[in-house]
Every structure is written in C-alpha cells, then in structure tokens.
Amino acid sequence: MLIAPSILNADNLNLAKEIAAAKEAGITRFHLDIMDGHFVPNLSFGPQLVQDFKKQFPDLEAEVHLMSSNLRGMLPDFVKAGADLIEFHYEADYANQIPGWLDYLHDSGVKAGIVLNPDTEIRVLKPLLPKLDQILIMTVYPGFGGQKFMEVAPSRIKAAKDLAGEIPIEVDGGINAETAKLAKEAGATVFVAGSYIFSQKAIDQQVAELKRILEE
Numbered sequence: 001m002l003i004a005p006s007i008l009n010a011d012n013l014n015l016a017k018e019i020a021a022a023k024e025a026g027i028t029r030f031h032l033d034i035m036d037g038h039f040v041p042n043l044s045f046g047p048q049l050v051q052d053f054k055k056q057f058p059d060l061e062a063e064v065h066l067m068s069s070n071l072r073g074m075l076p077d078f079v080k081a082g083a084d085l086i087e088f089h090y091e092a093d094y095a096n097q098i099p100g101w102l103d104y105l106h107d108s109g110v111k112a113g114i115v116l117n118p119d120t121e122i123r124v125l126k127p128l129l130p131k132l133d134q135i136l137i138m139t140v141y142p143g144f145g146g147q148k149f150m151e152v153a154p155s156r157i158k159a160a161k162d163l164a165g166e167i168p169i170e171v172d173g174g175i176n177a178e179t180a181k182l183a184k185e186a187g188a189t190v191f192v193a194g195s196y197i198f199s200q201k202a203i204d205q206q207v208a209e210l211k212r213i214l215e216e
C-alpha cells in the first residue's frame with residue numbers, strides 16, 4: 001500500500017515545508033497534478049515545479065498526473081524535468097497513438113501509466129497492459145481537489161484489478177479514511193490524497209491515520 005499525496009491543495013507558498021512534513025511522516029512518493037485549463041477546467045503547475053521538487057527532494061519519487069491532450073508538447077518537458085513516473089489520460093489522444101507515447105516514456109527511462117476518466121470503459125486497458133507500470137482509475141472527474149469519491153468507483157477499480165494482474169491500481173479523487181478502505185477492498189494499492197492530507201489537521205496526523213486504515 002502506497003500513499004501518494006497530491007499537493008494541489010497544499011499551501012503553494014509553503015510547499016517545501018508541507019512536502020517535508022509529509023516526508024517526515026513516511027511519504028516516499030508525491031502526486032503532481034498538471035492541469036492545462038483546457039483538458040480540465042483548472043490551471044496548476046508546469047515542468048518547473050517537477051524540476052524544483054526533484055532538486056530539493058531527490059530521494060522522493062515524482063509521479064506526474066498529466067491532464068492535457070498536448071502530449072507531443074508536454075511529455076518531453078516533464079521527462080526533462082525529471083519525473084519518475086508519468087501518467088497521462090487515455091482520453092488525451094486517439095487510441096492508436098497511445099502505445100507510442102507509452103514506448104516514448106519507457107525509451108526515455110520514465111515509468112508510464114494510463115489514467116481513465118470515470119466515463120471511459122475499463123476494457124480499453126486490455127491491449128495496453130504489457131506497456132503499463134501503473135493504472136490510475138479516477139474516482140472523481142478531474143479538475144479540482146476536494147470532490148466526492150464517486151459511487152461507481154469501487155466496481156470500476158475491481159474491473160481494472162481483474163484485468164491488471166500485478167500492475168498496481170491507483171485511485172485519485174475524494175480519498176479519505178472511509179473511501180480509502182472501499183478502494184483498497186476493491187483492489188487499489190496506490191492512494192492519492194490531496195485535501196485529506198493538506199487541508200485539515202496536522203499533515204503528519206493525517207498521513208498516520210490513512211496509513212493505519214490501509215494497514216488494517
């Protein structure tokens with residue numbers, strides 16, 4: 001079980017402090033949400049954030065969740081910035097282009113993942129499985145932190161798990177102490193949590209509580 005905090009809702013002017021607090025609590029990977037204001041209706045960070053993150057925290061893994069359909073323009077920038085894993089949306093390009101982008105990431109020495117929006121059929125993953133290091137099942141419509149975990153999510157996680165075998169299934173959106181449990185029971189092993197970790201009580205307490213739930 002791995003918790004990958006999303007810093008989308010962290011305090012932007014105190015990011016290093018907040019990241020360090022989560023690291024102190026045992027976090028080894030961060031989920032960096034890249035939103036382009038077009039593929040999703042919100043703007044967030046660019047490659048510079050990833051580069052600065054790796055510079056300051058070289059021993060932490062940077063997982064980039066790319067919410068843009070400009071794969072040709074953006075993927076090379078995030079590779080150069082030092083991302084360890086890049087996951088992009090299945091909805092971002094024509095189906096016949098997706099395998100090529102996954103190969104591009106692997107050839108660049110970066111792990112590759114595919115993200116599915118809540119309306120995309122799980123079976124589209126099937127031909128891609130040999131090229132996937134991770135599968136991200138969105139449990140909200142992407143764009144904003146602090147949304148509610150969708151009711152349909154557990155059955156989608158389970159369907160993905162049934163297909164994926166050993167490939168880790170990650171969940172993103174509305175993860176808290178209760179929904180993490182549901183997602184885990186359905187087969188998820190990687191848990192993105194944004195507002196649960198960064199906009200409530202102390203960061204270390206939130207991480208510890210989520211860890212405890214996932215280890216039960």
Ligand code: DX5
Nearest residue numbers: 142143145146173174194195
């Ligand atoms: C949503 C982003 C998520 C988001 C999660 O579009 O992909 O990573 O920051 O935030 P919470 O955990 O608050 O739903």
Ligand code: ZN
Nearest residue numbers: 006033065172
């Ligand atoms: Zn995300």
